[in-house]
Amino acid sequence: MSDEVAALLTRRGWLDLDEPQLMERQFRAKYLLVTDDSDRIYWMATGNSLLFLPSSGMLRGCGLRALQPWQHFIPLKPDLSDALERVAWAKAHDEEARVIAAHGAALAREAFSHEAQLFCLLRVIQEVSAWLKD
Template sequence: MYTRPEASIFNIDGFILRVTLDMLSVQSNNDIPWDVKKPKAFWRGRDSRRERLDLIDLARAHPHLFNASLTNFFFFKEEEEQYGPKEKHISFFNFFDYKYQISIDGTVAAYRLPYLLGGSSVVLKQDSPYYEFFYHELKPNVHYIPFKRDLSDLVEKIEWARANDDQVKIIAENGRKYAQENLMPRDVYCYHAALFKEWSKRLTSEVRVRPGMEHVPIEEHEKRFGSCRCHRLTRHDEL
């Protein structure tokens, strides 16, 4: 349901407090006015893709445009001396002190994208062969600002954003509105209900209820999904 545990870690009087992140908490914890936000691109994350290291190179070459750092090294430990030191974790809610949020792939699709869209900043999203179920509904320069996979135009896109503040604010608002209307827990639950319903139609072998499993009658199953927008399943590659 787009819940990311341990999204924010605080040390208060020697006690480690972990704050669970979800779509509701994201939207209720970033009320910084647009004009007060810092006009820089912000990113934190681990070294799970070469482009993330390339992002650090860009940030160091253009410090007036970026606040980007790695928080952990695993895949490229041998390059930690070059791309470190590791930056301490900060609250995800504080990401939105900045106007521009960078979404860049990790080992697969960046799972933080729904949270970034649900915030109050604009998302700059890397072109990607990976996707989640809602990606096909997002429109570039309507819900987010796209940049090339090799990051070759990222500086240009940030400079464009700084020069077109009113338009970028609208894109940020569109992204947040999309998240509010399509990525809340009920919507995600609904999508998976539609997915498994369609998948069940394509089974070729008999379904057997094994010991320890509970048989849920179809009639009761359907009642739980309410007004499920099953049309959202029609343009996906899952099935």
């Protein structure tokens, strides 16, 4: 971000350069809820937080299929109706939840690495290339 934009956001109270950035603050959270079809899951998964992930099928992308429920994240219903129950489970099973979070973060750091994403892009290009030859 440019100095001009940072100054404007600071004047409006939307940015405090003395505070850790949002991503750093979110990594301090014990639990994180993935709620949208964006690239946020890629950085959220690399922290040490336990992810709660709805089984909506919306999330797609390189490496996401490697994440397995109850091994790398806590699954939720698409409407989040079981979210409170799942959080209660995580609180009651703190060590098990910590292990799930650690497994998820370890897998994410590998599956979502720069090299892994480039390999995935290569595979997509190869598949599209094969389609174009037909």
